[in-house]
Amino acid sequence: xxxxxxxxxxxxxxxxxxxxxxxxxxxxxxxxxxxxxxxxxxxxxxxxxxxxxxxxxxxxxxxxxxxxxxxxxxxxxxxxxxxxxxxxxxxxxxxxxxxxxxxxxxxxxxxxxxxxxxxxxxxxxxxxxxxxxxxxxxxxxxxxxxxxxxxxxxxxxxxxxxxxxxxxxxxxxxxxxxxxxxxxxxxxxxxxxxxxxxxxxxxxxxxxxxxxxxxxxxxxxxxxxxxxxxxxxxxxxxxxxxxxxxxxxxxxxxxxxxxxxxxxxxxxxxxxxxxxxxxxxxxxxxxxxxxxxxxxxxxxxxxxxxxxxxxxxxxxxxxxxxxxxxxxxxxxxxxxxxxxxxxxxxxxxxxxxxxxxxxxxxxx
Amino acid sequence: xxxxxxxxxxxxxxxxxxxxxxxxxxxxxxxxxxxxxxxxxxxxxxxxxxxxxxxxxxxxxxxxxxxxxxxxxxxxxxxxxxxxxxxxxxxxxxxxxxxxxxxxxxxxxxxxxxxxxxxxxxxxxxxxxxxxxxxxxxxxxxxxxxxxxxxxxxxxxxxxxxxxxxxxxxxxxxxxxxxxxxxxxxxxxxxxxxxxxxxxxxxxxxxxxxxxxxxxxxxxxxxxxxxxxxxxxxxxxxxxxxxxxxxxxxxxxxxxxxxxxxxxxxxxxxxxxxxxxxxxxxxxxxxxxxxxxxxxxx
Numbered sequence: 001x002x003x004x005x006x007x008x009x010x011x012x013x014x015x016x017x018x019x020x021x022x023x024x025x026x027x028x029x030x031x032x033x034x035x036x037x038x039x040x041x042x043x044x045x046x047x048x049x050x051x052x053x054x055x056x057x058x059x060x061x062x063x064x065x066x067x068x069x070x071x072x073x074x075x076x077x078x079x080x081x082x083x084x085x086x087x088x089x090x091x092x093x094x095x096x097x098x099x100x101x102x103x104x105x106x107x108x109x110x111x112x113x114x115x116x117x118x119x120x121x122x123x124x125x126x127x128x129x130x131x132x133x134x135x136x137x138x139x140x141x142x143x144x145x146x147x148x149x150x151x152x153x154x155x156x157x158x159x160x161x162x163x164x165x166x167x168x169x170x171x172x173x174x175x176x177x178x179x180x181x182x183x184x185x186x187x188x189x190x191x192x193x194x195x196x197x198x199x200x201x202x203x204x205x206x207x208x209x210x211x212x213x214x215x216x217x218x219x220x221x222x223x224x225x226x227x228x229x230x231x232x233x234x235x236x237x238x239x240x241x242x243x244x245x246x247x248x249x250x251x252x253x254x255x256x257x258x259x260x261x262x263x264x265x266x267x268x269x270x271x272x273x274x275x276x277x278x279x280x281x282x283x284x285x286x287x288x289x290x291x292x293x294x295x296x297x298x299x300x301x302x303x304x305x306x307x308x309x310x311x312x313x314x315x316x317x318x319x320x321x322x323x324x325x326x327x328x329x330x331x332x333x334x335x336x337x338x339x340x341x342x343x344x345x346x347x348x349x350x351x352x353x354x355x356x357x358x359x360x361x362x363x364x
Numbered sequence: 365x366x367x368x369x370x371x372x373x374x375x376x377x378x379x380x381x382x383x384x385x386x387x388x389x390x391x392x393x394x395x396x397x398x399x400x401x402x403x404x405x406x407x408x409x410x411x412x413x414x415x416x417x418x419x420x421x422x423x424x425x426x427x428x429x430x431x432x433x434x435x436x437x438x439x440x441x442x443x444x445x446x447x448x449x450x451x452x453x454x455x456x457x458x459x460x461x462x463x464x465x466x467x468x469x470x471x472x473x474x475x476x477x478x479x480x481x482x483x484x485x486x487x488x489x490x491x492x493x494x495x496x497x498x499x500x501x502x503x504x505x506x507x508x509x510x511x512x513x514x515x516x517x518x519x520x521x522x523x524x525x526x527x528x529x530x531x532x533x534x535x536x537x538x539x540x541x542x543x544x545x546x547x548x549x550x551x552x553x554x555x556x557x558x559x560x561x562x563x564x565x566x567x568x569x570x571x572x573x574x575x576x577x578x579x580x581x582x583x584x585x586x587x588x589x590x591x592x593x594x595x596x597x598x599x600x601x602x603x604x605x606x607x608x609x610x611x612x613x614x615x616x617x618x619x620x621x622x623x624x625x626x627x628x629x630x631x632x633x634x635x636x637x638x639x640x641x642x643x644x645x646x647x648x649x650x651x652x653x654x655x656x657x658x659x660x661x662x
Contacts, residue, residue, distance in 0.1 A: 058598055064616050078522065139516065139535050147494060157515060158493035
């Protein structure tokens with residue numbers, strides 16, 4: 001990146017005002033004219049001190065920064081995330097889109113072209129509300145296009161913005177190809193979309209994990225898998241309901257397979273969530289208290305309810321299956337809200353934040 | 365890792381050394397910062413039973429903040445809710461401030477002028493998706509307000525709770541180490557305004573040396589608890605790779621709301637988290653395909 005370092009010339013309202021002289025502005029570092037008086041402890045003052053032993057200084061810092069947490073933590077230590085309701089809702093829609101793209105690919109692999117077409121439409125439909133939601137949450141929505149100003153692999157938000165754009169383009173193209181009856185192109189585009197969908201469904205977990213918020217940061221190995229599970233389950237559930245609505249008969253292999261996928265993914269999500277909560281111990285406080293805590297609990301019960309309905313499938317008719325799919329979709333939505341809300345609570349829990357940084361091993 | 369950075373051959377790293385042992389809590393730095401950078405007030409109130417600090421904390425509109433650390437006994441260790449109710453005390457004495465009691469309790473006051481740390485491994489800079497946050501030729505971290513779209517990712521990515529989104533503005537805001545003044549050879553407004561030189565500004569290497577000498581002098585005078593937060597550490601103890609704005613403290617870091625350890629959360633977590641997520645993604649895709657193929661073969 002280059003910057004203009006040459007000084008401007010001319011006075012306001014003169015013709016040359018704003019033009020550059022061509023000379024470089026002098027850096028005052030050697031001088032820092034008025035800054036120099038700052039040296040309270042300079043050699044020519046009564047505060048002059050000898051250079052002490054560096055090891056003693058390092059030891060003093062080590063002593064203060066290790067050991068027990070003091071009784072009082074005077075926060076705030078970190079600032080709470082500023083994201084509002086749009087973000088978890090986007091996570092949910094984005095997850096459904098990603099999950100449906102997996103389903104579309106699987107349908108193609110299994111040779112069920114009709115269902116694949118529906119799944120591709122579901123992916124596009126679920127994606128549509130995502131960009132507006134994300135733009136609404138920005139502090140300066142009119143500058144949303146700055147998200148695509150640079151490509152920054154280490155920033156999950158930048159990669160996510162690119163993945164979302166790519167997914168949107170591919171999903172629209174795939175549906176377009178379907179409408180034009182170009183089956184081969186639609187399949188190819190759908191396959192590519194599933195690959196992008198793999199990132200779209202999981203990066204949100206990585207994004208939350210890459211923060212200083214204890215409940216997110218300390219779940220770094222779990223958040224990605226949990227979010228992928230939610231995406232797969234909700235995507236499969238939404239596609240399943242869409243297929244039923246378009247007249248896929250009972251007992252069709254695709255319908256059965258989607259039921260299995262939903263149940264397996266939601267079980268995985270439930271299991272991972274419970275293991276992670278145990279693992280976090282006191283750092284999980286955000287997931288156990290307040291509104292996020294209630295949502296988290298409700299989500300887990302919704303999953304259990306869905307599982308019970310599925311296991312009792314011998315007795316329940318198709319209605320029970322549809323109810324289970326709806327329960328999974330609702331559970332996914334509640335999980336998303338719980339996770340984002342938990343981060344806000346966790347960031348405000350000054351003791352938890354301080355405790356996380358006192359712990360011997362940093363990271364997981 | 366590549367950074368979005370401005371390079372200039374003859375520039376060097378500049379920083380702040382904030383010596384809390386000489387801070388008198390006058391908040392002149394806060395005022396100077398707000399004036400120079402044209403920042404609005406966050407609104408000032410005394411937190412009942414909490415603290416005499418009336419300006420809250422660092423935020424999108426407050427880039428310097430003098431934190432009041434009130435140790436109800438000089439040894440510390442009193443809970444915040446045990447501190448006297450300031451409003452009730454003032455009412456009982458018929459005056460807003462009991463000067464004599466305040467002077468008698470002088471040892472119980474610690475002030476710390478908090479500011480952006482201009483980390484070597486800056487979490488905000490790693491997080492920023494628009495490239496609004498950049499590294500300048502002075503190795504400081506500056507947010508370009510004309511690029512920022514207020515996505516808010518830098519807020520939880522800062523392990524020090526510095527950068528925040530200003531609600532009425534919509535963009536994130538934080539200390540620029542007065543980048544505009546530096547370019548013209550002026551020291552930052554807060555350092556210029558500080559009447560006790562608690563805030564010192566200068567080339568980083570020189571400042572670290574000054575700070576080390578100061579700690580040595582304090583140790584020699586019997587202030588055993590004095591230490592540097594964010595500079596002069598051994599490489600394995602560094603905070604976020606070393607802080608461009610570092611502090612001389614006398615209490616444990618958490619008393620000032622500072623973490624005992626810190627690292628850019630992105631540099632710490634993004635690789636393991638991405639690997640776990642990608643692994644799960646592959647597994648999920650394979651699982652979905654397997655379920656379909658199994659149902660088909662039945």
